[in-house]
Amino acid sequence: MxxxxxxxxxxxxxxxxxxxxxxxxxxxxxxxxxxxxxxxxxxxxxxxxxxxxxxxxxxxxxxxxxxxxxxxxxxxxxxxxxxxxxxxxxxxxxxxxxxxxxxxxxxxxxxxxxxxxSKTTAVQSPGSIIEISIKQIDYSLAEITRLIESDGVKIMGCFLQSDAIDSNLIRLTLKLDRKDASRTVATLERFSYNVVSLFQEASVASYDKERLDALLRYLDI
The missing domain is CATH 3.10.580.10 (CBS-domain)
Structure with missing residues (x-):
């Protein structure tokens, strides 16, 4: 920029x-x-x-x-x-x-x-945001990118910061081009990555709520 x-x-x-x-x-x-x-x-x-x-x-x-x-x-x-x-x-x-x-x-x-x-592609593009807590010694952006892109998802932006509580940890924030990142989260957790936060667009959250409500109605029958 x-x-x-x-x-x-x-x-x-x-x-x-x-x-x-x-x-x-x-x-x-x-x-x-x-x-x-x-x-x-x-x-x-x-x-x-x-x-x-x-x-x-x-x-x-x-x-x-x-x-x-x-x-x-x-x-x-x-x-x-x-x-x-x-x-x-x-x-x-x-x-x-x-x-x-x-x-x-x-x-x-x-x-x-x-x-x-705020006008950058990482901010303006629709999608979701995930935050991962990683030990500094285990950090590899290349490996994390490989896992995420294996699901056909692209990383639009990333941000790295030290953990405020544990100096041995870092927080990696990623902006993804998918509105629903649940599959990506599952992939990362399957490889022992600790996803501590997930932010998705309201439309995805509403859709998930509708599915949950439908399931609860079904269980009440």
């Missing part, structure tokens, strides 16, 4: 010569906590509402503040995962996109990143 997809063109910029009144007004109008400062195309850093409030009577222009041009930035050639990590390491709610020469290309916040991610 290209990092240019995240940029929000509606985020205004400030210049070093802008006065504090203008900076405060822009922050209020945009309902933002920080804004990028740019001088002759070069990113200078973010100025925040807290900085303006704390030193309201000590400075008259934006350029008088000590800004950090290396804080909360990502580069145009970085991957989506690196952008997500940059957000987790940043003290602000916004990132600046720059090129290798520190030239400012735009800015975006977490909501812009989420909006871009």
């Amino acid at each position: 290209n990092t240019f997809n995240f940029v929000n063109p509606l985020i205004p910029i400030l210049k070093p010569e802008d006065n504090i009144a203008k900076a405060t007004a822009l922050l209020d109008d945009q309902v933002l906590n920080q804004l990028p400062v740019v001088h002759e195309g070069q990113f200078q850093g973010f100025i925040t509402s807290d900085m303006l409030f704390d030193d309201l009577f000590d400075h008259s222009t934006v350029g008088e503040y000590q800004l950090n041009p290396n804080q909360c930035i990502v580069y145009s050639n970085q991957h989506f995962y690196e952008v997500v990590k940059a957000f987790s390491d940043c003290d602000f709610n916004m990132l600046a996109l720059v090129d290798e020469n520190q030239e400012y290309l735009g800015a975006f916040d977490a909501q812009d990143l989420l909006n871009a991610f």
Whole structure:
């Protein structure tokens, strides 16, 4: 995913010569906590509402503040995962996109990143989601993929994270192209994989409920 997809063109910029009144007004109008400062195309850093409030009577222009041009930035050639990590390491709610020469290309916040991610095939495509708990030493995505695809199912996306309780375990979340993943779950469990969560579309859940209700009615006869 290209990092240019995240940029929000509606985020205004400030210049070093802008006065504090203008900076405060822009922050209020945009309902933002920080804004990028740019001088002759070069990113200078973010100025925040807290900085303006704390030193309201000590400075008259934006350029008088000590800004950090290396804080909360990502580069145009970085991957989506690196952008997500940059957000987790940043003290602000916004990132600046720059090129290798520190030239400012735009800015975006977490909501812009989420909006871009929501348009990916993994999110938009219909299907189901399963979550598997695995020992790190036993983890093999190739093996899991082989088992799933043996049932004619395709993996549309995957996400891996550490287990919050047991450091020896990892959680693998998979988006599948099938609305009903019950057969896939049965296959994985047959090979001793621990499927801890299953999320299916409402239509599948409703269909399963109808079948269960029909069975209960039959047993009542």
